[in-house]
Amino acid sequence: MDAQLNLASRRLPARPYRVLRELLCSLVRLLVGAYPCGQPPASGQVVYFANHTSHLDTLTLLSALSLRARSRTRPVAALDYWGAKPWRRWVAENLLNVVLIDRCGGSGDPLAPVHEALAAGFSLILFPEGTRRDTELPGPFKSGLYHLARAHPRAQLTPVYLENLHRILPKGARLPLPLINKVWFGAPLAPAGDDKTAFLAHAHAAVCALSPGH
Amino acid sequence: MHQNFWQLAGGILACLLLATLIGRLIAWRHGDSPTVRNLNERIHAWWALIGVALPVLALGKALTIALFALLSFMTLREFLSLTPTRPGDRPVLFLAFFVSIPFQYALVAMGWYGLFAVLIPVYGFFLLSAVATLAQDAEHFLERSARIQWAVMVCVYGISHAPALLFLDLPGYPQDHAVLLLFFLLVVQLSDILQYVCGKLFGRRKVAPVLSPNKTWEGLLGGGGLASAAGAALYGFTPFTPWQAALLSAAVVGAGFFGGLVLSAVKRSLGVKDWGQSLPGHGGMLDRLDSVAFAAPIFFHLTRYGFAP
Numbered sequence: 001m002d003a004q005l006n007l008a009s010r011r012l013p014a015r016p017y018r019v020l021r022e023l024l025c026s027l028v029r030l031l032v033g034a035y036p037c038g039q040p041p042a043s044g045q046v047v048y049f050a051n052h053t054s055h056l057d058t059l060t061l062l063s064a065l066s067l068r069a070r071s072r073t074r075p076v077a078a079l080d081y082w083g084a085k086p087w088r089r090w091v092a093e094n095l096l097n098v099v100l101i102d103r104c105g106g107s108g109d110p111l112a113p114v115h116e117a118l119a120a121g122f123s124l125i126l127f128p129e130g131t132r133r134d135t136e137l138p139g140p141f142k143s144g145l146y147h148l149a150r151a152h153p154r155a156q157l158t159p160v161y162l163e164n165l166h167r168i169l170p171k172g173a174r175l176p177l178p179l180i181n182k183v184w185f186g187a188p189l190a191p192a193g194d195d196k197t198a199f200l201a202h203a204h205a206a207v208c209a210l211s212p213g214h
Numbered sequence: 215m216h217q218n219f220w221q222l223a224g225g226i227l228a229c230l231l232l233a234t235l236i237g238r239l240i241a242w243r244h245g246d247s248p249t250v251r252n253l254n255e256r257i258h259a260w261w262a263l264i265g266v267a268l269p270v271l272a273l274g275k276a277l278t279i280a281l282f283a284l285l286s287f288m289t290l291r292e293f294l295s296l297t298p299t300r301p302g303d304r305p306v307l308f309l310a311f312f313v314s315i316p317f318q319y320a321l322v323a324m325g326w327y328g329l330f331a332v333l334i335p336v337y338g339f340f341l342l343s344a345v346a347t348l349a350q351d352a353e354h355f356l357e358r359s360a361r362i363q364w365a366v367m368v369c370v371y372g373i374s375h376a377p378a379l380l381f382l383d384l385p386g387y388p389q390d391h392a393v394l395l396l397f398f399l400l401v402v403q404l405s406d407i408l409q410y411v412c413g414k415l416f417g418r419r420k421v422a423p424v425l426s427p428n429k430t431w432e433g434l435l436g437g438g439g440l441a442s443a444a445g446a447a448l449y450g451f452t453p454f455t456p457w458q459a460a461l462l463s464a465a466v467v468g469a470g471f472f473g474g475l476v477l478s479a480v481k482r483s484l485g486v487k488d489w490g491q492s493l494p495g496h497g498g499m500l501d502r503l504d505s506v507a508f509a510a511p512i513f514f515h516l517t518r519y520g521f522a523p
Contacts, residue, residue: 134301177304177307178311
């Protein structure tokens, strides 16, 4: 529990790590483009939620943001995967400034670190499907997004569609194919009401609507 | 660097400056409209393109080969990003990006004409098809294989024949071949630009309305004719006589026109208007290089057969 609190309220990583992160984003842009389409919110706290198809999702979304937005955005990731090996944990904590959540742990609310990060003013990247899928459109969303939206009504919930990543680095592939990836940003959603199912369906539709050809 | 190169480069920069001024004048007189904005965006993009191309060409063959390999990579990426592929195509796509480009350009740099002229159309064709069978995926097999072959032919084979000019043995031509490459690129792009300008000013009857609404007979004949005349006038920079320069320029104009038309048809069949967004006003890199891809092998071979021993 203590470890989780530490992770959530940790300050920004040291400068050399931020430079490394910028280099990594430049490399991603060189390889797959990560061209932003549409306008993400210019200021204020944002919760980006996107479809999840590959390990490169977080990096491409980060690369598509402006430097200012990128510096205060923290991706949310699963501790059971990213904490499993020491080098993964190093990358997640230092390079990407990830909020790690314990999906399998029994003690307390797994989303507690995320609430902490939002309370501290960070923006978040969230993948509501919970797992990677090989399809063009996202699968059904889990309820974490709804709980966060209710608890933090001032955060702008921005739908994002990540194009082509299921072709660039699908589940199981080792090397990314250098195809062009566009990051489609949508307009922020209206604040969440009482109906969880309707809200999740609305959020899902918002992401699908951003995919080209729909 | 040879004096001739800087003369030609200087002339190009002077024309670009003139074009910029004319573009500004038109914007000032006729106000803001999509066409005017597109015109000025295009001119801006030209400054960037020429700002990169001229120094690289001046700095020698190795850098020029590297630049064109990068252009092949960018155009291949644009093409393949828009064509649908299946998971079974991954090994083929890796071969296309990371084997065909380095091998083709290495062979061009070695001047090994016998192999680089057949590597992609023959060996690439067989190898890519063979590797495609490994995934045991029969769905749309022919279409998928054909698309990837096409992409590699246009983006790698076609474009690689431009820097191949640098390695030709032309006994009657004492200048640095970078001048000849610059001449070729100039004629191709002038043809595109003048066809666009003549089309906007005088265009009426469309050449292929279904495939490309912007190409008109007036644009083609006017712009193409002017570009051929420009090529003929610049014969001093080439190993050709004025007549030969005119005919070769006309061949380049014709091949370039069809390159643009064919790739417009491909775009239309894919349901897109531009190949990408990297060049404001033009679209993607392939939108700029489609005429080069078709014209380069023609110009290279005609020069080789006519003027190399």
